[in-house]
Amino acid sequence: MARPLVPLISIDALVTAALELVDEAGDFSLPKLAKRIGVSQSSIYNHVSGREEILELMRGRIISESPYEIRGGDWEAALRTIVRSYRDAFARHPRLAPLLVLQTVQDHQVLALYENLAVALESAGFRGRDVLSAISTIDSFALGFALDLAAPDVVWAPPSEGFPALASALSNAGPADERGEAAFEFGLEILIAGLHSLLRSTVL
Amino acid sequence: MARPLVPLISIDALVTAALELVDEAGDFSLPKLAKRIGVSQSSIYNHVSGREEILELMRGRIISESPYEIRGGDWEAALRTIVRSYRDAFARHPRLAPLLVLQTVQDHQVLALYENLAVALESAGFRGRDVLSAISTIDSFALGFALDLAAPDVVWAPPSEGFPALASALSNAGPADERGEAAFEFGLEILIAGLHSLLRSTVL
DNA sequence: GACATTAAGCGAAAGGCTTTCGTTTATCGT
DNA sequence: ACGATAAACGAAAGCCTTTCGCTTAATGTC
Known part of the structure; x- marks a missing residue:
């Protein structure tokens, strides 16, 4: 033709x-x-x-399909918004995440997202190389949770014997998506609380 | 033949x-x-x-090549030990991490690692589905940092203009491996502090 | 001791994949 | 008018994983 x-x-x-x-x-x-x-x-x-x-x-x-807006609010709200948006993008296309980890980020939208993160962290009070460390930490969390979305329903399948604590933890879990959602919110709280705590200890 | x-x-x-x-x-x-x-x-x-x-x-x-030992110590020490060991395993073979994210974990040693994590978290005071949420969080964190080790020296390469906060953060960073190490330690502190904080707020 | 089964090597080939190349022809710019 | 570019195509090169049938050494059974 x-x-x-x-x-x-x-x-x-x-x-x-x-x-x-x-x-x-x-x-x-x-x-x-x-x-x-x-x-x-x-x-x-x-x-x-x-x-x-x-x-x-x-x-x-997928990043464009998950727009976010940071108006006013404090750094904590901004951070929550950004991380949620990133995670939502992958929640809509879970199986894409594993395919992207081998590649370097070049996309403009994603760079803008990290820029917003840097701004929020500076306004929180982080300085010098702590800013980059915090970005890396948040990045690891977000990427890790994005990958978690692609994981099979049963992530860890321990044999029936030999892993009692793990088996007990798994038995308390509801359906997979609910578990993932709960874990993400839990992780976000930990992240925020941890950042607050570090700020307190360095400022004092 | x-x-x-x-x-x-x-x-x-x-x-x-x-x-x-x-x-x-x-x-x-x-x-x-x-x-x-x-x-x-x-x-x-x-x-x-x-x-x-x-x-x-x-x-x-690689997990076997990075043995760890949890003797006595409190849950915090155990958690540090486990996460460090996991990360060290991938630090020795950084480029393996991206190849493993598509696959389900079946290896016995790795399951044992998660079992130890579950035990530590229970001894810390986490109960019910929080145990699994905490495991997921720690898992995301560790996996994210393992992947970071495989990332190119320059993870984010913003154009010279338009991303001032990100550019400034990057300018403060030393050599790549040093940056990764600092970020990991920073992240581990955040994780521990965040877990402490959540324990405090739920127990009270 | 004879003999069937299993183990561990080989080569060949099927069927997937990404990418390149040459060919064709419609459109656009000068 | 006409050369350059754009956008389709088929064919093929060169990877990859996995399967199959063939050979022969080791092992176990009667």
Whole structure:
């Protein structure tokens, strides 16, 4: 086929289809992506540089789909808002998270998110390299919880004997999504409380 | 070739070679693994079920290489010990972490680690579903920092303009490994302080 | 001791994947 | 008018994982 009158492929449609594949199957490949939008594999390379760029585009897409607004409020509220927004983005597409950990962040929206984090932490009173340490810590939390969303319902499946404390903890858990939600809120509280505590001990 | 007098392949050597490949190249494949131990690809399937099992074996190996001991001490010390040990395991093989996030944990050693975590948290005073929430939080934290070790030296590369707070934070950072170490210790303090704080507020 | 079964190597090949290349033809700019 | 660019295609190269059938040494059974 020659060049069509209107392009058959748009980057938007490409990303949408790729995201659908990831949501359904936990992964995507160019042959499957091409089949879904009714196009040949090789045509895709006329629009993006390759698989990696598609992944990065998906990162940008889901972050954009989860907008947040920081108005006024104190640093604590800002921090909660940012972390929740980040987590919500991955909650909508849980299986995307594992595919993104191998790649460097380049997306502008995500950088802006970290900028907002840095501002909030400075206004909280953190200085010097503590700002970056705090960002790294928050990042680890957020990424870890995003990955948790992609985990199977039963994350740890201990044999029936030999792990009593773990088994007991698991027996107290409700359904998987509820457990994940409770754990995230719990973790966020710990994070905030820990930051407060560190601020107190360094300021004094 | 027929069956040799002594097996050419041992699982130990297999895992060692695979780990070397991951350390060197950030990934491994069966052809490369076979070449390294001087054997054909297909022979490997006489010893393991496939790629996934090799990954799981590597997980077990690095955890075993980073033994820890919990004697006496309070829950706080136990928690520090466990998390440090986990992180040290991945610090020795940073590039393995991203390869493991897609897989469920089955390794016995790792399950034992979580069991110890559950015991420590119960002795701290956490009850019911809070135990699992705390485990998830600690898990997110540890996994996030393990992944951080595999990240490129410059994790965030903001353009020279538009992200002043982030740029300033980055300018205060020393060399990459030092930054990672500082951030981990910082995060561990936050985690511990946050847990203390939550204990206080629920017990009162 | 003879003999069937298992273990552990091999090569070949199937079927996936990403990416590159050459070809075709419509559109756009000069 | 016409050359350059854009956007499709098919074919193929070169990875990858896994399966299959073939060979032969070791092991266990009658």
